[in-house]
Amino acid sequence: xxxxxxxxxxxxxxxxxxxxxxxxxxxxxxxxxxxxxxxxxxxxxxxxxxxxxxxxxxxxxxxxxxxxxxxxxxxxxxxxxxxxxxxxxxxxxxxxxxxxxxxxxxxxxxxxxxxxxxxxxxxxxxxxxxxxxxxxxxxxxxxxxxxxxxxxxxxxxxxxxxxxxxxxxxxxxxxxxxxxxxxxxxxxxxxxxxxxxxxxxxxxxxxxxxxxxxxxxxxxxxxxxxxxxxxxxxxxxxxxxxxxxxxxxxxxxxxxxxxxxxxxxxxxxxxxxxxxxxxxxxxxxxxx
Numbered sequence: 001x002x003x004x005x006x007x008x009x010x011x012x013x014x015x016x017x018x019x020x021x022x023x024x025x026x027x028x029x030x031x032x033x034x035x036x037x038x039x040x041x042x043x044x045x046x047x048x049x050x051x052x053x054x055x056x057x058x059x060x061x062x063x064x065x066x067x068x069x070x071x072x073x074x075x076x077x078x079x080x081x082x083x084x085x086x087x088x089x090x091x092x093x094x095x096x097x098x099x100x101x102x103x104x105x106x107x108x109x110x111x112x113x114x115x116x117x118x119x120x121x122x123x124x125x126x127x128x129x130x131x132x133x134x135x136x137x138x139x140x141x142x143x144x145x146x147x148x149x150x151x152x153x154x155x156x157x158x159x160x161x162x163x164x165x166x167x168x169x170x171x172x173x174x175x176x177x178x179x180x181x182x183x184x185x186x187x188x189x190x191x192x193x194x195x196x197x198x199x200x201x202x203x204x205x206x207x208x209x210x211x212x213x214x215x216x217x218x219x220x221x222x223x224x225x226x227x228x229x230x231x232x233x234x235x236x237x238x239x240x241x242x243x244x245x246x247x248x249x250x251x252x253x254x255x256x257x258x259x260x261x262x263x264x265x266x267x268x269x270x271x272x273x274x275x276x277x278x279x280x281x282x283x284x285x286x287x288x
Contacts, residue, residue, distance in 0.1 A: 033061035034255045040074020040087035042191040043113055043165050043210040044244045048087055050272045051263045058262075062255045068191060071164030075102040075247045084256045086247035089113060089164025093247070096167060097176070106251055110263045111244040112279035113210050115168050116220040116228035120205040125149040127222040133173055136206060139180030144204065156180060157187045157198045157207035165192060168242040169208040173223060211277040230279055236287050244278070 038048055045068040052064040074086025079102055090096050091107045117133060119125065125148055128136070135141040136154055145151045158179050159166040170176060180186055187202070189195050195209050200217040211228065214220050220228050223240065232238035246252075252260050262268055269280040 031061075032059045032255050032258055035063040035065065036085065036256050036259055037077075037083045038064065038066040038074075038085040038087055038246075039077040039083040040068060040085075040247075041071045041089050041164050041244065042068035042193060043071075043089055043115075043212075044068075044087040044111065045192070046212050046276050047111055047244070047263070047273060047278055050276060051259070051268060054268065054272065055259050055262050059255070059258070062259075064259070070160065070162040070190065071167070072099065072162035075105055078102070078105060078247055078249050081249075084248065085252075085260070088245050088247055089242050090167055091243070091245055097171065098161070098167070102247065105247045105249060108246040108248060108252065108260050108264070109243050109281055110246050110260070111269075111273060112233065112241060112281060112284050113168075113244050114228055114230065114233050114238070114241045114277070114279065115165060115173070115208055115210050116214060116240070117169075117173060117206065117208050117223060118199050118214060118218045118220055120199055120201075120203055121217050121219060122203055123149060123206065123219065125221070126219060127225060129224055130173070130175060133223065134175070134177040137174060137179050138177055139183060139186070142185055152204050153185055155185050155187060155202050155205045156183075157189060157195060157202065157205050159195060159208075160188055160190050164242070165195075165208060165210060169240065172240045172242070173208065214277075230277070233279055234283050234287060241279075243281075 048066045052066055056064060071088040074088040075092040077083035078086040092102045093105050093107050095101045125144060132147045137156055142154050144154055187198055189198050192209055192213050195207050196213045199205050199207050226232055226238050228238055233241045246260055273280060
């Protein structure tokens with residue numbers, strides 16, 4: 001009887017501690033207020049919108065406005081003072097090919113983004129080599145029959161300059177090879193959503209996108225025999241991926257810091273972030 005009574009008392013004490021702890025955390029969180037403006041990467045937009053929705057439920061006095069006009073617009077908006085967070089698919093505090101660094105901005109890693117070469121579902125070429133991708137995206141190869149497919153025109157769909165997905169794909173899938181920039185088999189789109197639509201609806205189309213946007217109406221192509229999967233990114237065999245960053249002017253503070261902390265938390269990283277086909281930061285500790 002005494003043992004049972006002690007267990008009941010101990011359980012009650014633990015329950016009260018958890019309950020009061022939750023009240024304390026909720027109370028502290030509810031004191032946050034203000035507005036967070038986020039601009040930049042369309043690849044990161046699904047993650048940003050999901051995180052914003054969850055964060056606002058915990059912090060109802062914080063308003064979050066998120067938009068995506070391409071990675072480079074993120075740090076540009078932060079520099080101009082019209083955004084608190086610039087979402088970008090590369091570390092914009094460093095130089096990358098085609099872009100100078102944004103001095104005074106702090107890179108906050110928030111996700112690992114796997115990118116894939118994708119084709120319209122009618123294209124029956126499931127695997128391409130690096131050389132074949134280079135030839136296709138540079139315009140040297142214009143018919144699918146030349147890479148093992150049907151006798152049909154290849155339509156190259158490219159992201160506009162300033163896209164972080166474009167930067168990552170050019171460096172990591174094409175080894176820096178230049179894109180074609182015009183032609184009757186060339187289309188250029190502004191966002192990941194536009195790329196998704198173009199690939200789904202254009203016969204013979206090939207482009208590139210992050211995994212969250214891949215649908216049954218397209219094929220995520222193997223590169224040199226390796227599929228663009230989370231497992232292959234983590235084991236180091238698939239190289240076409242990059243980190244997603246939230247750039248801030250100096251170290252983040254207040255509601256902005258709290259939001260970034262939430263996105264970096266185990267709760268979000270191992271929950272909604274994984275469900276959206278991004279990869280948690282912690283999974284890449286041993287991958288270069």
